[in-house]
């Protein structure tokens with residue numbers, strides 16, 4: 129699809145690009161300041177060398193660490209949760225504590241239950257008051273996850289195992305109960321080579337398919353558009369469903385804050401899975417954990433929008449808007465594109481809000497003009 133003219137062209141005489149399929153028609157997002165209904169902030173738990181997944185000892189107890197998923201926790205958590213549960217099986221007891229009730233804690237707790245453990249979650253906050261609720265959230269298993277120069281072969285092997293498990297698990301949860309669905313993502317670009325490479329970290333069976341739509345085949349104000357199916361997760365539906373599953377399998381949730389490792393060691397359970405995300409920095413003195421501050425601007429929902437976008441209009445005449453993206457969800461049209469390293473504040477970044485909203489106003493106005501309905 130879409131590639132046939134280029135692929136068959138002789139190298140010397142490049143033919144004019146003609147569309148090989150009818151132009152795609154997409155409903156347009158109405159982006160305007162008066163449609164903004166909220167702005168949210170979340171601090172992604174980033175570690176330059178990637179998430180921690182390992183068993184340690186603490187005063188005779190087994191503590192399995194499972195934290196530091198950066199901008200990829202919604203995507204990867206079933207994988208690392210499953211691997212954490214496998215580590216827990218080395219202990220003779222089948223009673224476990226999980227610290228944290230974000231996506232990593234909830235999926236770890238479910239995996240422990242599936243492996244026969246009686247589980248209690250201890251957490252300072254539960255959904256909707258977790259970072260996980262503040263995510264966009266697409267299947268983005270390498271986003272803000274690791275600084276490429278810091279990864280080790282051992283970590284990479286763990287990552288590949290985790291991403292394979294997670295990709296399969298999420299696929300099987302598609303449907304309204306968990307708020308997971310597939311939609312097409314479009315990345316408009318003027319660069320013909322964009323979208324032809326692959327993500328070096330991802331196994332081949334997780335790369336997914338891509339089609340480069342040619343001029344005339346898409347409604348974007350750029351030469352090409354890269355079309356890619358992606359999984360979309362609606363955080364509030366998904367996290368509530370995970371909590372319900374956990375409780376209906378006999379789990380217990382206790383609201384409490386751990387101030388020191390001594391508090392952790394005082395738990396009655398001898399198997400403890402630490403899923404405290406960014407909280408692990410202070411609690412277990414992790415020197416690497418650093419927030420990547422994220423901000424989302426949410427517009428009034430538009431149920432007819434059935435695709436997501438990555439990137440703005442980026443006409444030669446307009447300044448580079450940086451990375452921006454749009455994800456339609458039932459709780460709103462989500463506009464993102466903010467990642468500020470080592471910023472611990474929950475203050476709204478007004479300059480970023482302007483950049484992200486204006487970039488999308490420009491993109492969808494330009495699409496309107498392409499369509500001729502402006």
Ligand SMILES: Cc1cc2nc3c(=O)[nH]c(=O)nc-3n(C[C@H](O)[C@H](O)[C@H](O)COP(=O)(O)OP(=O)(O)OC[C@H]3O[C@@H](n4cnc5c(N)ncnc54)[C@H](O)[C@@H]3O)c2cc1C
Pocket residue numbers: 169170171172173195196197198199200201202203204227228229230231232233250251252253254258259260261262263264265266267268269271384385386387403404405406407408411421422423424464
């Ligand atoms: C703007 C934004 C967009 C994102 N987009 C995506 C995306 O598209 N795809 C994707 O995969 N990911 C995305 N993410 C990343 C994702 O949200 C995180 O990776 C994920 O939420 C991390 O989950 P977690 O369970 O480790 O942490 P959290 O959700 O923060 O949960 C931590 C839990 O630990 C508890 N806790 C912490 N410290 C203590 C303590 N001392 N005592 C007791 N309890 C404690 C907390 O109360 C909470 O229950 C995004 C994040 C943001 C902010």
